[in-house]
Amino acid sequence: MSKIVITGGAGFIGSHLAEALVSDHEVVIIDNLDDYYSPALKRRNLDCVMAKGDAIFVRGDITDLAFVRSVIDDTVDYVYHEAAQAGVRISVRDPFKPNTVNVTGTLNVLTAARDAGVKRVINASSSSVYGTVQYLPFDENHPTIPVSPYGISKLAAEHYCRIFYEVYGLPAVSLRYFTVYGPRMRPDLAISIFTRKMLKNEPITVYGDGEQTRDFTFIDDIVKANLNLLKTGAADGYAMNVGGGQRITLNDLIALIREITGSASEVVYSQRQKGDAEHTLAEISLAGKLIGYRPEVSIGGGLGRFIEWYRGEVRWVPSMPAGF
Numbered sequence: 001m002s003k004i005v006i007t008g009g010a011g012f013i014g015s016h017l018a019e020a021l022v023s024d025h026e027v028v029i030i031d032n033l034d035d036y037y038s039p040a041l042k043r044r045n046l047d048c049v050m051a052k053g054d055a056i057f058v059r060g061d062i063t064d065l066a067f068v069r070s071v072i073d074d075t076v077d078y079v080y081h082e083a084a085q086a087g088v089r090i091s092v093r094d095p096f097k098p099n100t101v102n103v104t105g106t107l108n109v110l111t112a113a114r115d116a117g118v119k120r121v122i123n124a125s126s127s128s129v130y131g132t133v134q135y136l137p138f139d140e141n142h143p144t145i146p147v148s149p150y151g152i153s154k155l156a157a158e159h160y161c162r163i164f165y166e167v168y169g170l171p172a173v174s175l176r177y178f179t180v181y182g183p184r185m186r187p188d189l190a191i192s193i194f195t196r197k198m199l200k201n202e203p204i205t206v207y208g209d210g211e212q213t214r215d216f217t218f219i220d221d222i223v224k225a226n227l228n229l230l231k232t233g234a235a236d237g238y239a240m241n242v243g244g245g246q247r248i249t250l251n252d253l254i255a256l257i258r259e260i261t262g263s264a265s266e267v268v269y270s271q272r273q274k275g276d277a278e279h280t281l282a283e284i285s286l287a288g289k290l291i292g293y294r295p296e297v298s299i300g301g302g303l304g305r306f307i308e309w310y311r312g313e314v315r316w317v318p319s320m321p322a323g324f
């Protein structure tokens, strides 16, 4: 049994990780229950974790180094760093918060982990580090030219991980997640927004012509990639893609949701939003080689599972803030 700290463990990905780890390990969750989206959803995520085992929840902010040190001490074996100000569009509106949380917060986590002698930090990075497409699929040698402040903050955090490995010898790995979806997913992401509206036959807005493509990754595949990193140091010092390895246009995504839900929602096309990536597609052979990563859930199968979960959770819809 290891002692594992999960920052952002009340969020979408962090809570799934916690759920997967809590029966075999001592899990400590750090989260400030930030109100970017409803804290009620985060409390509900924590309930799901607690239903599986006795995780410890410590409410606090990763931008506070003294707080981070108080939790990441020399009793901790591994750290999964999932806490962040996620969301590309909010970063375009306010670049300061993603910078503080994602850059300074990561620096705090790495500093505490280094000083505590943690065995490995696994950092949640993002396909947003690539930005402008020069070729597809994105392999890890593709230039990193982010098109949003969020992308810059995730890239800076990755570089800090690399530097902490190279300069201080802290084993650290960054996983570049490609749009993650599944039960309990963030309510600000397209699949969640479309499903919510299409189940009510409300019009949905697509920014652009809908021909932009995304590589969507089901949450279970993301969790597996993370768990593999408890077993191997082969990826220490690396940043690598963790994607579904396939892409789909937003128009086709909507058609799939329509097929599953039988929705009559109208699609309204609007101007593209600044900061949004045009296309994403992950080349995943590096993660395959280093950590045995193989995505198993197709978009059709994963969407079905998400929508089935969502139908059971509809009572939570009113707790979501306006705008989502």
Ligand SMILES: NC(=O)c1ccc[n+]([C@@H]2O[C@H](COP(=O)([O-])OP(=O)(O)OC[C@H]3O[C@@H](n4cnc5c(N)ncnc54)[C@H](O)[C@@H]3O)[C@@H](O)[C@H]2O)c1
Residues within 6 Å of the ligand: 007, 008, 009, 010, 011, 012, 013, 014, 030, 031, 032, 033, 034, 035, 042, 060, 061, 062, 063, 081, 082, 083, 084, 085, 086, 087, 101, 105, 124, 125, 126, 127, 176, 177, 178, 179, 180, 181, 186
């Ligand atoms: N979901 C995706 O598609 C996706 C894609 C690429 C990368 N990522 C990255 O994966 C990680 C998890 O994303 P998610 O989708 O689960 O997001 P999420 O917002 O659901 O989870 C992040 C959690 O971090 C917490 N948090 C925010 N600021 C904090 C602070 N200052 N101190 C402590 N806790 C704080 C939030 O309350 C939240 O519970 C993030 O690092 C995100 O950038 C997510």
